[in-house]
Amino acid sequence: MPLHNFTTVAAPPDEADWRLRARCRSEGMDVFFSPSGENKPRRAERERAAKDICAACPVIDWCRDHALTVQEPYGVWGGMSEADRRKSTEIGRDMRVRSLHFLQFHRQN
Numbered sequence: 001m002p003l004h005n006f007t008t009v010a011a012p013p014d015e016a017d018w019r020l021r022a023r024c025r026s027e028g029m030d031v032f033f034s035p036s037g038e039n040k041p042r043r044a045e046r047e048r049a050a051k052d053i054c055a056a057c058p059v060i061d062w063c064r065d066h067a068l069t070v071q072e073p074y075g076v077w078g079g080m081s082e083a084d085r086r087k088s089t090e091i092g093r094d095m096r097v098r099s100l101h102f103l104q105f106h107r108q109n
Helices: 003-010 013-020 040-055 060-070 082-108
Strands: none
Touching: 013 060, 040 060, 060 082
């Protein structure tokens, strides 16, 4: 059984469908994933190229949501690099902590 059939059966239709419409399907994966030993300037150049492809992708939001939800550790997903996703997660965590502190403070007063 081909993997795409398994994905279609296992995932909700809209979730499975976004992968089939992703612009990266027609690109080499070497643009989206770092080869071993890649230096910083080359990495920045490769990530910029990947993000340019993502920017024109019709399913960028679904891809980004997927990467953040499952905490994809590698590659550019939904226009976000590994570092972008880590930063986004840290910002979200900081906001949740601040909101909790704010609520606790106002409940006491």
